[in-house]
């Protein structure tokens with residue numbers, strides 16, 4: 001069976017509904033406590049109390065103005081009551097408008113804070129975290145999962161507080177109006193709670209499944225778009241579309257299932273409410289006939305009972321909303337709790353301006369526990385040296401530079417810069433002194449100028465241009481439609497491979513790091529660009545310690561030290577001439593193989 005498109009990102013998070021998590025979610029609303037309190041006050045005082053007063057006024061109108069037990073109808077009192085009701089309605093309208101505006105505002109602020117906190121946290125996570133997760137699934141958590149909390153924070157929190165207050169108010173009113181009738185109506189409530197509680201867990205899992213399906217769609221989407229050229233080149237569009245369709249359908253099915261479960265809350269409440277109304281009519285009529293209650297009070301009672309179910313229905317909906325939000329919250333907090341695998345020690349020091357003396361002392365490392373990628377690595381590199389790392393694919397060249405930048409920590413041994421263990425240095429101070437030019441030269445969307453300035457945003461235009469000139473990038477940049485202000489697409493797809501390389505050289509040169517890492521591009525480029533890149537390299541490497549994951553013969557030949565790796569072990573080191581003299585040596589073998597390839 002094909003094992004293509006396996007996104008092992010998310011398993012169902014097996015945690016029960018947990019109040020601690022809830023409390024944690026609500027810490028995000030804490031900074032806006034005063035605003036929330038204000039809204040709750042306005043809505044309770046002007047929205048809820050006005051609403052609760054209206055049925056009371058209606059009962060007064062019936063029993064005292066329209067059909068008093070004693071005396072004639074009182075028209076004046078009726079108009080008075082009507083005027084009072086108008087004022088109450090106006091007040092209620094204003095309170096509702098204020099509440100909607102304010103709750104939306106508060107909700108947006110909370111979502112903003114949460115998204116920023118999550119993004120900030122993810123930015124600080126180590127390579128190990130990203131090794132394990134497809135980019136699409138990380139996107140989903142910052143977008144969809146955070147969005148799904150929006151409803152909770154915009155309407156949910158404030159409305160729930162108001163609903164609970166309204167519910168308590170109505171219970172008090174019902175019991176005061178007619179104690180026995182009030183009790184009789186409320187007898188159905190526990191039944192409703194028992195039924196809905198059993199739905200709770202199933203709904204939570206159903207929504208989590210939806211999120212996971214969405215996350216997989218996003219992962220696939222991300223991969224499909226990034227790999228579209230390969231897909232089209234291998235004519236795999238149909239297969240891709242088929243796979244996407246399957247995912248999409250599965251998403252719909254799980255959405256429908258979750259939503260159907262959600263909808264069960266409504267009928268549960270409706271049936272309970274119908275039972276309550278029946279009890280009310282039967283028992284209420286009996287009370288009127290026996291003279292224990294007036295018609296006006298029954299009318300008010302009926303209205304209050306309908307008000308009684310309103311907050312319960314909304315709280316029920318809010319509860320399902322909460323369950324949906326909980327699964328998103330769990331997914332968000334799972335990332336928030338992720339500690340960077342490469343952390344900063346409590347007493348980490350700022351690495352002073354380094355000279356560029358690099359030492360690897362008996363270093364051992366593996367990406368996975370049982371598969372060592374490097375073993376017994378000892379290197380001593382003087383400041384200013386150019387070191388070429390060579391070896392077969394997978395021999396550990398990139399891993400050496402990953403450890404130097406501290407993208408990962410060694411399992412054994414130490415990496416020292418100017419005698420300071422990289423684990424004792426603040427990450428910022430370490431990485432800002434190391435420049436990296438990767439094989440996959442990442443160009444960000446923005447102008448050419450912004451891209452060159454990436455590592456030193458404060459560089460002047462003149463400095464940007466000087467850097468570009470030094471690495472021979474100025475000529476091609478000035479021929480672009482808007483020169484340095486030309487907008488490049490994300491990943492720089494409008495630029496050629498060689499041009500992207502030159503741009504990344506300019507970026508590294510402008511940042512002027514003491515230590516430079518260069519993962520040479522393997523793609524073959526024309527001789528003229530190759531020459532230009534060689535010249536640019538000369539400028540770039542001058543006066544700094546450089547590590548080159550080398551693929552080009554020309555670069556290797558001029559390196560001060562060539563380190564030959566094989567299966568994670570250093571098998572030879574020396575300069576070109578020394579290594580070529582070793583009969584049957586690894587390096588000599590590599591060079592001879594390349595010459596054979598080039599002359600073939």
Ligand SMILES: Nc1ncnc2c1ncn2[C@@H]1O[C@H](COP(=O)(O)OP(=O)(O)OP(=O)(O)O)[C@@H](O)[C@H]1O
Nearest residue numbers: 131367368373391392393394395396397398399400
């Ligand atoms: N992120 C990762 N997770 C797990 N294993 C990895 C990871 N990166 C590299 N490896 C493994 O570690 C070993 C060394 O990889 P490394 O990338 O250092 O090789 P390399 O010499 O730079 O290869 P190439 O010339 O192909 O870039 C390989 O066996 C590789 O499969």
